[in-house]
Amino acid sequence: MRIREAVLTPVAFADPPLLNAMGVHEPYALRSVVQLVGEDGVTGLGESYGDEGFLAQARKVAEQLPGWDVFDLPGLRRIVERVVGETVHTDLHGLTGGFSVGKTLASVYALFEVAALDAQGRLLGRPVYDLLGGRVRDEVEFSAYLFYKFGAHLGAAGDDWGEVLTPEALVGQARRMVGTYGFRSLKLKGGVLPPEQETEAVRALAGAFPGHPLRIDPNGAWTPDTAIRVAHALDGVLEYLEDPTPGTAGMARVAARAPMPLATNMCVVRFADLEPAVRARAVGVVLSDHHFWGGLRDTQALSVACRSFGIGLSMHSNSHLGISLAAMVHVAAATEHLSYACDTHWPWKESDVIAPGALEFRDGAVRVPDGPGLGVELDPDALARAHETYLRCGLTQRDDTGYMRRYVGASSFRPHTERW
Ligand SMILES: O=C([O-])C(=O)C[C@H](O)[C@@H](O)C(=O)[O-]
Ligand SMILES: [Mg+2]
Numbered sequence: 001m002r003i004r005e006a007v008l009t010p011v012a013f014a015d016p017p018l019l020n021a022m023g024v025h026e027p028y029a030l031r032s033v034v035q036l037v038g039e040d041g042v043t044g045l046g047e048s049y050g051d052e053g054f055l056a057q058a059r060k061v062a063e064q065l066p067g068w069d070v071f072d073l074p075g076l077r078r079i080v081e082r083v084v085g086e087t088v089h090t091d092l093h094g095l096t097g098g099f100s101v102g103k104t105l106a107s108v109y110a111l112f113e114v115a116a117l118d119a120q121g122r123l124l125g126r127p128v129y130d131l132l133g134g135r136v137r138d139e140v141e142f143s144a145y146l147f148y149k150f151g152a153h154l155g156a157a158g159d160d161w162g163e164v165l166t167p168e169a170l171v172g173q174a175r176r177m178v179g180t181y182g183f184r185s186l187k188l189k190g191g192v193l194p195p196e197q198e199t200e201a202v203r204a205l206a207g208a209f210p211g212h213p214l215r216i217d218p219n220g221a222w223t224p225d226t227a228i229r230v231a232h233a234l235d236g237v238l239e240y241l242e243d244p245t246p247g248t249a250g251m252a253r254v255a256a257r258a259p260m261p262l263a264t265n266m267c268v269v270r271f272a273d274l275e276p277a278v279r280a281r282a283v284g285v286v287l288s289d290h291h292f293w294g295g296l297r298d299t300q301a302l303s304v305a306c307r308s309f310g311i312g313l314s315m316h317s318n319s320h321l322g323i324s325l326a327a328m329v330h331v332a333a334a335t336e337h338l339s340y341a342c343d344t345h346w347p348w349k350e351s352d353v354i355a356p357g358a359l360e361f362r363d364g365a366v367r368v369p370d371g372p373g374l375g376v377e378l379d380p381d382a383l384a385r386a387h388e389t390y391l392r393c394g395l396t397q398r399d400d401t402g403y404m405r406r407y408v409g410a411s412s413f414r415p416h417t418e419r420w
Pocket of ligand 1 (some may be wrong): 018019020093096189217219265316317318399
């Protein structure tokens with residue numbers, strides 16, 4: 001199947017004021033949607049980041065794709081390498097670790113790889129999980145992604161999740177998530193309040209949800225000593241501790257003393273990071289993310305590498321829509337070595353670009369869609385609306401720190417790793 005046209009559409013969707021170590025989510029999250037349209041009219045879908053820097057690279061690749069055969073993934077890699085060259089895409093938040101040429105290439109490639117696999121599946125009448133070697137599970141389990149949050153965006157009315165800055169409010173948020181989606185594992189996005197308060201919040205969750213596995217992720221906001229202290233305070237409570245401190249050396253120091261495994265989506269973010277992390281015994285769980293690990297097939301390669309080194313694998317998420325969730329579900333379904341429930345921001349969005357119904361949560365898990373390709377259909381009107389929102393919202397890159405400074409004053413907020 002040769003490509004006639006690759007259509008790249010930036011989109012935006014409403015996002016609540018969720019807090020993290022770098023600041024607060026702006027009123028809209030940005031994404032990109034690609035449609036690979038074949039000469040015979042079959043279309044493959046992909047979704048990824050919507051920051052301007054990423055879009056610029058993806059746009060240049062899209063222009064080169066007419067005439068390319070969607071079964072030629074090595075050819076896609078060559079096109080991406082040629083077009084992106086030595087460009088390093090950076091973001092303003094650093095919440096998914098360092099930047100490099102390799103990570104930029106992997107991210108841009110991943111957007112189109114997913115769309116190519118979707119198109120291949122549609123042509124063959126087979127789900128993407130079959131193209132990845134077959135399904136090893138019928139459903140994929142996800143965790144509840146709990147956030148401290150402000151009650152309202154600047155100048156806007158409050159949302160129905162309300163303000164969440166206390167353990168009681170957090171337990172309320174968790175009750176709603178668990179009640180609606182049936183999640184078992186609960187993850188708290190930390191690095192927002194002093195570690196003692198976040199420890200108390202995790203304890204409150206443990207009390208309110210006995211038997212539910214718990215995690216906390218301060219995105220490197222703690223020193224190794226603080227991280228070790230929190231790790232001991234939460235001994236027997238956490239299934240893993242995520243990115244407590246920045247860097248492989250710091251993580252290794254904490255890992256040597258912590259009673260639970262350390263997980264990361266910040267210090268191991270490319271294949272080149274694995275060897276030093278394994279040698280230093282810095283991480284027990286790698287949080288894969290096909291959006292920056294080079295797509296679905298490289299995520300499976302990562303899984304094999306992790307299994308070889310005795311490291312667990314789970315999945316990281318950023319704010320996303322249904323095409324990404326479908327891709328996450330397919331790769332998780334076809335990946336044997338997957339040790340924990342995956343992250344998703346799904347409950348935090350109210351609109352999508354796909355037709356409803358294909359992806360539903362029951363008991364905290366999503367049934368793997370059986371339709372051809374990713375098994376989800378684009379809703380053209382919804383895509384047009386989301387693009388219109390993108391144009392109207394005026395945002396061109398995610399800036400949690402800049403937005404937080406508008407809440408609290410520029411001099412009052414200086415995010416940095418090892419803040420506590
Ligand atoms: O596990 C993580 O580090 C993330 O999910 C990164 C995200 O950007 C999260 O911090 C968020 O949405 O604010
Ligand atoms: Mg994380």
